[in-house]
Amino acid sequence: MGIETSCDETAVSVTEARGDNIKVLSNIISSQIKIHAQWGGVVPNLAAREHLKNIIPVLELALKKAGIKPSGVDLITVTQGPGLIPALLIGTNVAKTLAYVWKKPLLGIHHIEGHIYANLIQCEAKLRKNQKLSFEFPAICLVVSGGHTQLVLMKKHLDYEIVGETLDDAAGEAFDKVARILGLGYPGGPAIAAAADDRRPNAERRRKLQRESALSPREPALGLPRPMINSNNLNFSFSGLKTAVLYATYNLQPTTYNKRLLAKEFQQAIADVLISKTLKAAKIYHPKTIMLAGGVSANIELRNQLRNNLRRHYPDTTYKIPDTRYSTDNAAMIAAAGYWRWKNMTAIQRKKSFSNWKILQPDANLKLK
Ligand code: KG4
Ligand code: ZN
Numbered sequence: 001m002g003i004e005t006s007c008d009e010t011a012v013s014v015t016e017a018r019g020d021n022i023k024v025l026s027n028i029i030s031s032q033i034k035i036h037a038q039w040g041g042v043v044p045n046l047a048a049r050e051h052l053k054n055i056i057p058v059l060e061l062a063l064k065k066a067g068i069k070p071s072g073v074d075l076i077t078v079t080q081g082p083g084l085i086p087a088l089l090i091g092t093n094v095a096k097t098l099a100y101v102w103k104k105p106l107l108g109i110h111h112i113e114g115h116i117y118a119n120l121i122q123c124e125a126k127l128r129k130n131q132k133l134s135f136e137f138p139a140i141c142l143v144v145s146g147g148h149t150q151l152v153l154m155k156k157h158l159d160y161e162i163v164g165e166t167l168d169d170a171a172g173e174a175f176d177k178v179a180r181i182l183g184l185g186y187p188g189g190p191a192i193a194a195a196a197d198d199r200r201p202n203a204e205r206r207r208k209l210q211r212e213s214a215l216s217p218r219e220p221a222l223g224l225p226r227p228m229i230n231s232n233n234l235n236f237s238f239s240g241l242k243t244a245v246l247y248a249t250y251n252l253q254p255t256t257y258n259k260r261l262l263a264k265e266f267q268q269a270i271a272d273v274l275i276s277k278t279l280k281a282a283k284i285y286h287p288k289t290i291m292l293a294g295g296v297s298a299n300i301e302l303r304n305q306l307r308n309n310l311r312r313h314y315p316d317t318t319y320k321i322p323d324t325r326y327s328t329d330n331a332a333m334i335a336a337a338g339y340w341r342w343k344n345m346t347a348i349q350r351k352k353s354f355s356n357w358k359i360l361q362p363d364a365n366l367k368l369k
Helices: 033-037 044-066 085-102 111-120 124-128 171-181 188-196 203-215 239-250 256-285 300-313 332-343 347-359
Strands: 002-004 009-018 021-031 076-081 106-110 139-144 149-154 161-165 289-293 318-320
Touching: 002 085, 002 111, 002 332, 009 044, 009 332, 021 044, 021 332, 033 044, 044 085, 076 085, 076 111, 076 332, 085 106, 085 347, 106 111, 106 332, 106 347, 111 139, 111 149, 111 289, 111 332, 139 256, 149 256, 161 256, 171 188, 171 239, 171 256, 188 256, 188 300, 239 256, 256 300, 289 300, 300 318
Parallel strands: 002 076, 076 106, 139 289, 289 318
Antiparallel strands: 002 009, 009 021, 139 149, 149 161
């Protein structure tokens, strides 16, 4: 069982694992997006109140949907950090109580480790493509979420070396802030992706855009920067890009057409930098697997453009992306990472984990080790 309450989703999942195969029996997520949207971001104490209200019904539903009784649960896993302390406290306290009452082993999981292991969850697309549910090492993981942008080198399971990271805003944070500048709503990632998607506008929308584009006959040259794309390291910086979008809005009419242009150009700028640095990491570390993880991995353009680039430059490298259901915050990914931790534990470590309900503490700044 996985429990996740690090930010604004209350999530509980039951998974069944055998060998390398992790199957999701239930994956219940209660999202607080509507509550936080009016504030333009997550309010920690409001999040904690919502987690407290929702976690037991979510837990009950996850067990029911999986057709599992408490006696059928073998291992309880919970996000220990990083995240918002008021929010983490709710999930960890519920997990500790369950472990005590049900007499089960308990593991605290790093949220990003969960995002990474979401790549090993079985799903229809992976079954269809006959994809192996394992990592070949060394592996490079591009972690892109609301709080993190990192390139992580894995030489074996559960072993992480951060070889590049953002010096300021995370990629998801930049999406959220730019969406706010453009008045596109919260969370910004899906809103920007939708605004930037001009593949299939319906007829009415197309006519409206054509009318508006007639008002701006020449496409404005936006010239958004690709920060640090040529720097001699694997780090990122997105706060200047966000400011460049803000300045660009000063010179443009706030029409839907212009907002879509900006959204598209901003999304492309982010993708260009993320892809370029991932290719740079591939050149240095010669990985056998390259994967995406974190909420921004739901971005279709990023998924497809990274795939195309890897096919061209590193055709022998396996490319892994999580099923979009497991890209953004969920508890199945926490259970998946917990299962891999359990698989790699000694008998003594496993025995000890039955007493973890006594000592587990949430940690807002937990480091990926
Ligand atoms: O991993 P996640 O669900 O939560 C954190 O751990 O932070 O990531 C949330 C972030 C938000 O910033 C959200 O705007 C972004 O992921 N996101 C996206 C998309 N879906 C979610 N960004 C770009 N394109 C998307 N389709
Ligand atoms: Zn996350």
